[in-house]
Amino acid sequence: MLPLRAAAAAAQSGLPVSLHAVRRLAAVAKPLPVPWPAEAREELVTLLGAGEATVGVWEALEAEGLITRLLPDWERVRCRPQRNPVHTWTVDRHLVETAVRASALTRRVGRPDLLLTAALLHDFGKGWPGDHSVAGEIVARDIATRIGFDRADVGVIATLVRHHLLLVETATRRDLDDPATVRSVADAVKATGTLELLHALTEADALATGPAAWSTWPRLRSSPTW
Secondary structure, rough: OOOHHHHHHHHHHHHOOOOHHHHHHHHOOOOOOOOOOHHHHHHHHHOOEEEEEOHHHHHHHHHHHHHHHOOOOOHHHHHOOOOOOOOOOOOHHHHHHOOOOOOOOOHHHOHHHHHHHHHHHOOOHHHHOOOHHHHHHHHHHHHHOOOOOOOHHHHHHHHHHHHHHHHHHHHHHHHOOHHHHHHHHHHHOOOOOHHHHHHHHHHHHHHHHOHOOOOHHHHHHHHOOO
């Protein structure tokens, strides 16, 4: 757990991790057991929740292969280009940026750990064939189980990843005054707490995509008040 502990401490303190330290961590770190112990999962969440400082620390670990060793599926999205030009970042950087944006929204949700984890995982499906939301649900379920979330939490994370585009698509393509629209969202999300998380994830995802993805109009239209 030393790489995660060091990374979380550095990000929380707003300090860089030296090249020597990262190389030393890469040399001595052993694979984590599966599922991860609770402490390792908490350190990952702490790292993801540290805000802007997360980016530099994450990139330092990634440069020495530590991220792929912790999350093997990361290799499929690493440096992967986006298909849609509205995106500012590559897929991997977008995922980290989404976690950074989500860290500013954690006080709005009851389970910040689920929000931050879903933010990191929501586009992992882009490394696989087919609809990235559908593929991503499968990948997210596997990763969330591996890092030690219980069955209920794994289900919530998988739902968030599967439906991370639901609110944007509903707000921009559906009649919000139609009861069928409300029912379709309720059927997909099922729980109020999950809707709360999904709304925060939607905002973080859009903000991390680029300026064209988050304007005043969709912000108002995707409000949970509807």
